[in-house]
Amino acid sequence: MSEEKKEGPGAATATAPKETPIIEVDGHVGHTLEPDYKRLPIGPDHILYPVVVGLALFPILMGDAGHHLADDMPDEDTHPFFPDHFWPYPIIAIVMLIAVGLLSAYVQKNLQLEPSADPRAVTIPRPDWYFLFLFQFLKLGNEFVFSIGIGTVVIILLLIFPFLDSALGPRVAKRLGWKKWPVPGRNIITGSIFVGSLVIIALLELWALAGPQFCVPWFVNSPVCGA
Amino acid sequence: MAIPHPREIQLAVVNWLDERYPFTKAVDEALYQRVPNFANAFYYCFGGMVFILIVFQLLTGILLALYYVPDASGNPAPAYTSVNFIQNSVYLGWLIRGVHFWGANLLIIMVLLHMARVYWTGSYRAPRELNWIVGVTMLFLILALALTGYLLPWDTKAYFATEVTIKITAGVPIAPVATLIKELLQGGPVVGPPTLQRFFTLHVFVLPALIVLFMYVHFRFIRAHGIAQPM
Numbered sequence: 336m337s338e339e340k341k342e343g344p345g346a347a348t349a350t351a352p353k354e355t356p357i358i359e360v361d362g363h364v365g366h367t368l369e370p371d372y373k374r375l376p377i378g379p380d381h382i383l384y385p386v387v388v389g390l391a392l393f394p395i396l397m398g399d400a401g402h403h404l405a406d407d408m409p410d411e412d413t414h415p416f417f418p419d420h421f422w423p424y425p426i427i428a429i430v431m432l433i434a435v436g437l438l439s440a441y442v443q444k445n446l447q448l449e450p451s452a453d454p455r456a457v458t459i460p461r462p463d464w465y466f467l468f469l470f471q472f473l474k475l476g477n478e479f480v481f482s483i484g485i486g487t488v489v490i491i492l493l494l495i496f497p498f499l500d501s502a503l504g505p506r507v508a509k510r511l512g513w514k515k516w517p518v519p520g521r522n523i524i525t526g527s528i529f530v531g532s533l534v535i536i537a538l539l540e541l542w543a544l545a546g547p548q549f550c551v552p553w554f555v556n557s558p559v560c561g562a
Numbered sequence: 563m564a565i566p567h568p569r570e571i572q573l574a575v576v577n578w579l580d581e582r583y584p585f586t587k588a589v590d591e592a593l594y595q596r597v598p599n600f601a602n603a604f605y606y607c608f609g610g611m612v613f614i615l616i617v618f619q620l621l622t623g624i625l626l627a628l629y630y631v632p633d634a635s636g637n638p639a640p641a642y643t644s645v646n647f648i649q650n651s652v653y654l655g656w657l658i659r660g661v662h663f664w665g666a667n668l669l670i671i672m673v674l675l676h677m678a679r680v681y682w683t684g685s686y687r688a689p690r691e692l693n694w695i696v697g698v699t700m701l702f703l704i705l706a707l708a709l710t711g712y713l714l715p716w717d718t719k720a721y722f723a724t725e726v727t728i729k730i731t732a733g734v735p736i737a738p739v740a741t742l743i744k745e746l747l748q749g750g751p752v753v754g755p756p757t758l759q760r761f762f763t764l765h766v767f768v769l770p771a772l773i774v775l776f777m778y779v780h781f782r783f784i785r786a787h788g789i790a791q792p793m
Contacts, residue, residue, distance in 0.1 A: 369594040379576035379586055380569045391592040397781045403788030405596040413596035420597045427607060428614045432661070435618070435668060439660020446656075446663055448646055451638035452721035454752065460723040465670050465708065473730065482730045493698050496681075497691035518684025518793045529681060 369415040390417060459547075461562045468539035470562055476555045500525065601789045608676035615669040616777065619707075620770060622662040629655070632762035634716050634755040641716040641758055666708055673701050685790035693783040700776045703769055710765035716758060724761070725753050 377383050394400070394416075405413045414420060439446070450456070462470050473481050492499070504516035507524065519525035542551070543562040550560040566574075579585040600606075629652055631644040638646075648655040677697065680686055686694035713724040732744040749756025 374594065380573045382569070382572075384572060384576070387593065388589055391589040393781075394592040394595070394785060395588050397778075397785040399786075400591075400595060401786040401788065403596075404791055405598045405788060408596075408598055410596075412599050414599060414602075415594045416597050417593040420601065423607060424610050424614065427611055431611065431614060431668065432618070435661045435664040436657060438664040439657050442664075446649070446660055448642070448649065448715055449717040449719045451642040452634070452716045452718055453637060454721070456718050456722075458718050458722045460719060460726055462723055462726075463708070463712070464667075465705065478730070479733050479735055482733050490702070494695055497686040497688070497694050500686070501688060501691075518682070518687070520682040520684070520792075526682075529678075 373415075375418060387417070390421065461543075464540070467543045467562060468536045471539040471543040471559075474556060474559045475553060598789060598791065600792060605675075605679045606789070608672055608679055612669065612672045612676055613777070615665055615672060616773065618661060618665045619669065620774075622658050622665065623766070623770070625658045626662060627766060630714065632714070632758055634758040639716050639755075639758075641714065645715040645717075666711065669704060670708065673704055677701060680790075683790070683792040685792075687790075687793070690783070690787055690790060693780060693787070696776055696780050696783065700773065700780065703773050703776065707765060707769045707773070710761040710769065713758060713761045714765065721753060724757065728753065728757075 377387050381387075461467070469486075472485075475481060500516075504525075508514075508516040516522070519529055542549070542559075545561040547560050547562065550558040553559040576586060626648060629644055629648050631640040633640040645659075648659055650656070652658075680694065680697065709727060713720045728744060728747050731747065732740045734740045734743065747757065747760065748754070749760050
């Protein structure tokens with residue numbers, strides 16, 4: 336192999352030492368970095384190097400990488416972050432920007448202002464879609480129990496779910512005679528809870544969307560109408 | 563004296579940095595870190611999409627703040643007229659406001675999809691429980707941003723929706739606590755100019771700062787633990 340001096344953009348990468356450094360974290364020896372010949376020829380002398388540095392700053396600022404799963408996987412089961420893993424994101428960003436731009440241009444209904452706020456006006460508000468199911472849910476019983484009571488319980492359950500899953504899950508699995516406690520995607524109990532919650536939210540949302548003319552007899556506050 | 567080529571200047575800067583800090587090594591390690599192939603699945607992009615949308619929201623929010631006047635006194639209030647001005651008179655104001663509005667809707671969808679993916683694949687399991695808590699907190703922060711942002715146009719819909727929200731939040735049966743919550747949110751006996759001032763402060767200063775802080779913690783955890791394998 337000749338060690339001739341190269342010039343022009345990317346020369347710094349092209350003439351870099353052939354031995355690639357190894358990522359070492361807490362004494363763990365992981366993968367070798369992507370060999371030079373596989374990298375994009377964007378070395379320290381390339382006009383695009385500041386862009387690359389800008390990208391790298393993000394993980395650098397996020398602190399040292401720990402021992403990752405990829406460190407223990409064969410090379411063929413992994414790929415480098417840049418550009419292989421990174422490239423879809425700029426495209427996604429542009430697609431999303433175009434999507435919201437088109438929505439802004441063509442779906443003006445929700446963007447148009449109503450008359451200026453006037454406390455004397457009589458209006459029955461209808462919340463945005465993400466609070467609509469909650470709005471409907473509150474009509475189903477005592478306002479305090481259904482808003483503060485159940486709301487607080489759901490929030491706490493959501494926050495501590497990983498601990499509940501790891502503490503209670505194996506016990507339930509043992510009682511059911513299962514070998515292990517699978518993740519919700521493969522677990523009839525936690526999976527059904529998830530799907531069931533989605534169904535309830537969807538039904539409440541549809542109920543609210545059906546409008547104030549759509550009323551259903553209910554145990555409390557009967558009948559309950561849409562929003 | 564010959565003017566140096568920009569490439570030589572750049573190289574000199576990089577060399578200068580390298581002498582003081584392993585700059586190129588850090589950049590290389592950050593860029594060429596290995597990522598498991600399973601992370602290429604489309605549903606692993608939801609988290610990145612949330613990040614991109616939060617950046618959109620911050621940028622468009624800054625642009626909107628250039629024209630928005632958080633003053634609800636009078637009828638029509640300056641808050642209302644400023645939003646009307648952004649929507650109808652400012653160059654591309656309608657687009658910036660539209661991107662902010664629809665971006666917020668898309669953001670909530672993406673956060674929910676991301677959470678559903680994390681739940682479904684068991685990515686919340688040890689050692690990532692704390693990151694789950696950070697993520698759930700961010701969901702509530704985003705919903706709080708949506709809620710506080712709703713009042714800012716100061717139109718009839720925003721006014722009455724906020725009135726209902728405050729009524730529900732202050733629905734605690736203990737009277738002093740209910741009064742305190744109502745007073746804190748409203749800043750007076752009814753929804754009025756102090757309420758807008760408070761919601762504006764929360765929407766523009768407090769909640770975005772918290773979101774950025776929590777995002778930083780979220781990413782630090784991801785960097786420390788790596789991408790979770792679907793189990």
